[in-house]
Structures are given as C-alpha cells and as structure tokens.
Amino acid sequence: MASPHSTRATMARRRGSLFRRSKRVAPHSPGAAPVQTLAKAVALLVAVAGNAKTEPTILAAQDYIDTRVGRETEDALGILTMLSSYYDRVLDMAKFGAVAERRYALARKLHGPVARPTVLAAVSLCVVQWNLGKGQAAVELMTPLHGKLPEKTPAEMELAGRVYDCTGTAYYSMDQNREAEIAFRRALALFERAEGPQGGNAIDVMASLANTLRRLRRDGEALALAKRVEGLAKPGSEVLSRIDWARAPTSDPLEAARAEFAQTEARYGAKSPVTDMAGASYGIALIEAGRFAEAEPFVARLEAAAGNPSIPASVRIKLLIGRIAMITTQDKGSFDRALPVIEQLVAIAKRSEAGSDKLLIDFQM
Numbered sequence: 001m002a003s004p005h006s007t008r009a010t011m012a013r014r015r016g017s018l019f020r021r022s023k024r025v026a027p028h029s030p031g032a033a034p035v036q037t038l039a040k041a042v043a044l045l046v047a048v049a050g051n052a053k054t055e056p057t058i059l060a061a062q063d064y065i066d067t068r069v070g071r072e073t074e075d076a077l078g079i080l081t082m083l084s085s086y087y088d089r090v091l092d093m094a095k096f097g098a099v100a101e102r103r104y105a106l107a108r109k110l111h112g113p114v115a116r117p118t119v120l121a122a123v124s125l126c127v128v129q130w131n132l133g134k135g136q137a138a139v140e141l142m143t144p145l146h147g148k149l150p151e152k153t154p155a156e157m158e159l160a161g162r163v164y165d166c167t168g169t170a171y172y173s174m175d176q177n178r179e180a181e182i183a184f185r186r187a188l189a190l191f192e193r194a195e196g197p198q199g200g201n202a203i204d205v206m207a208s209l210a211n212t213l214r215r216l217r218r219d220g221e222a223l224a225l226a227k228r229v230e231g232l233a234k235p236g237s238e239v240l241s242r243i244d245w246a247r248a249p250t251s252d253p254l255e256a257a258r259a260e261f262a263q264t265e266a267r268y269g270a271k272s273p274v275t276d277m278a279g280a281s282y283g284i285a286l287i288e289a290g291r292f293a294e295a296e297p298f299v300a301r302l303e304a305a306a307g308n309p310s311i312p313a314s315v316r317i318k319l320l321i322g323r324i325a326m327i328t329t330q331d332k333g334s335f336d337r338a339l340p341v342i343e344q345l346v347a348i349a350k351r352s353e354a355g356s357d358k359l360l361i362d363f364q365m
Contacts, residue, residue, distance in 0.1 A: 058086055077106050077117065084124050091269060093131050100125040114148055119159055126166040130173040131272055138170035154194040158201065161190035165205050172208070173274045175318075177215045184209040203232050207242040211260075214245070222246075242267060257285035277318070284322035292326060313348050320345040 062079045069075045080103035087096035104121040111118050122141055129138035142163050149160040168183030184205055191202035206229045213222035226246030233239050245259050257278075264278035279298070286295035320341055327338040 055086070055090075058083055072106060072109065074110065077103065077110060080106065081117075081121075084121075088124070088127070093128055097125075097128045097132060100128045114145065116159060119145060119149065119163065123162050123166050126170060130166075130170040130274075131268070133173075135170045135174040138173075139167060142167040142170065151190065151193075157190045157194035161187045161194065161201060161205070163187075164190065165201070165208070168205075168208060168212070172212060173272075173277070175215075175277055177212050180212045181209065181216065184212060197228075198232050203229055203237075204239050206232075207239050210243055210246070214260075254285045254289050254291075257282040280318040280322065284318060284325070287322050287326045295322075295326060316348055317345060320348070 058079075062076075062083060065073070065075045065079050080099055083099045084096060084103055087093075087099060100121070104118070104125045107115070107118040107121040122145065126138040126141050129135070129141065145160075145163045146167070149163065150156045151160050164183045164187035168180045168187060171177070171180035171183060187205045188202060188209060191199060191205060195202060197203075206225055210222045210225040210229065213219075213225065223246055226243040229239060229243055230246065242263060244263055245256060261275075261278040261282040264272075265275045268274045283295055283298045286292075286298065323341050324338050324345070327341065
C-alpha cells in the first residue's frame, strides 16, 4: 500500500501537470471546452476549501482561462468570482481587493451596472473597501444602486438587501450610526420579505442593527432587537456572539466597552477600522475610569491610527479626545503637552466636518 505522503505527491504532480498540458490545446479546438470546464471546476473546489496551500491551484486555473480563453470573458469572470470567495475565506484583504476591483470592472463591462453579476461583484468590493478603511468609497459604490434594483422575487429582494446591508456596515465602520441604522432597517425589511424573519440574512442584519442602536444609546430598542435575535438564531450560531452584551447586560460602561471591543476584534480582525473604532471607545472608557496604566499601552497601539487618513475621522477624533483627557488628568499642569494633540484634533475636525461646532469652539478657546 502506498504511503499517504506518496499519494499526496502523486496528486500534486497531477494537479501541477493539468494546466501545463491544457495550454497545448487551441482555444477553439474540440478539447478546449472540456479543459476550461475542468479548470473552472478545480478552481471552484479550491475556493470552497479556502486554505493558503491551495492558492497556486486556483491561480493556475485563472492563468489558463486568461491566456487560453480570454481575460474579458464569462469564464474569466467566473474564475474571478471564485478567487474573490477564496481570498474572503482566508481573510487576505490586500489580494481580495485587487481581484474584487477587476471582477467588478469586468462584470460591469459584460453585463451593465445593475445586472445581478455586477451587483454581486459590487457588494464583494464594498466588503473589501470598508475592511480596508475605505468606508466612504464603499458607500459611494453602493448608493447608486439604492432604489435601482428590482425587488419582486425573493432572489431580487435578497440581492437588494445585500446592497443595503453592505452600505450599513460601511457607515458603521465610519461611526456614522444614524445612516447605518437607515441602511440596516432597509436591508432587514428586504430580507424578511425574501426569506422570513428566521432567515440567516435577516437574523444577521438584526444583530447589526441592534449594535448600531446600542451605539446610538438607544439601549431599550437595542436590547429588544437582540432578544429577538436570540429567539430566532439556532443555538451556537456565530451571530449570537455579536450580541453577548444582551445576555449579560451591564450598567458598567467600562465593561460594556471592553465586551464590544472583544467581540468586534473576534468578528472583524485586529486590523479592521471597525475594530479600531471599538478599541478607541474602550481606551477612552479606561481613561475616564482613571485606569491610566491599562489605557496607556492600549492608546499607544492606536495612536498611529490618529494620523492615518484611511481611518475614519470620527474614530481619530475619539482617540485624540481620549489622549487629551489622559494627558491633562495625569498632570494638571501639562496643557503644553496636550496642545499639539488639540491642534491635530481641530485640524482633523475642520477638514472632515466630523466634529461639531461645539467641539471646535471648546478646543480653540
């Protein structure tokens, strides 16, 4: 009996030779269609598997389609769709972004701006953009689709709902919570019409809406919606981890901020702007509680984000306000040390219009 190692080696040789042999087949010869179908099938299986070791195989399939069938064909679009799914699964946002942009451009060229393949590609690109701190770009990508898509069949309602859902998440990533609420409510209405309130999409956006309402300090509404999620979701569902705060409500703002940060980091990853925003809130809560020793390394971790233009201005302002509070509270005579931070805060608020007039007056006095 052959060993597992020799079996894997044989399979690897077969995978490696598949696309080399296929390149000898002329694009329009009788053997071309089966080979390109096989290439797409292999790519699909690899995309579903979703682990780092399978990337060369799906890229080989893409190379075959691009060189032997064409870069601007339906087959190429199919491979890009699979590759997008793959990079989404392995959370490689840098590569996901490049593929998502090409996929969207090609889908738009082949099908027009509002066809289903194009809208799906746009939603995929939207996800990448807000994950990379480009929430405004994501909103601008989605907004032209609002009200332009058919909403008659369940499939159409589900697709339109995904557009509003991604819009809401993009707004949420920029701390524009009122706008996020509007988008999430529209998505929820569409998902409930498409699949009922017990559908996975509907339950997921309910959790998003509950967290948004919580940010808006509408705790009663947030808790009621979170309880609804608990009643509809299956035991052990991932969505339940997003509303842990509802199962153990606390009046302690520090504990609430800590829990939100932990849940957000677990869901979106340590480098997401959404995590930065939750982290800024937690850092400020630590400062307000006078727990400076705990806040210092945490704020230091996020300090670079204050100067990063890709991070939403509202997040940077929150961070800077917390930094000012820490400096002035620790040392009552340290206003001079806080002055550069105040100047940075005012400059960001003026450029972005993210700060209120009162905030600008307070810090320019």
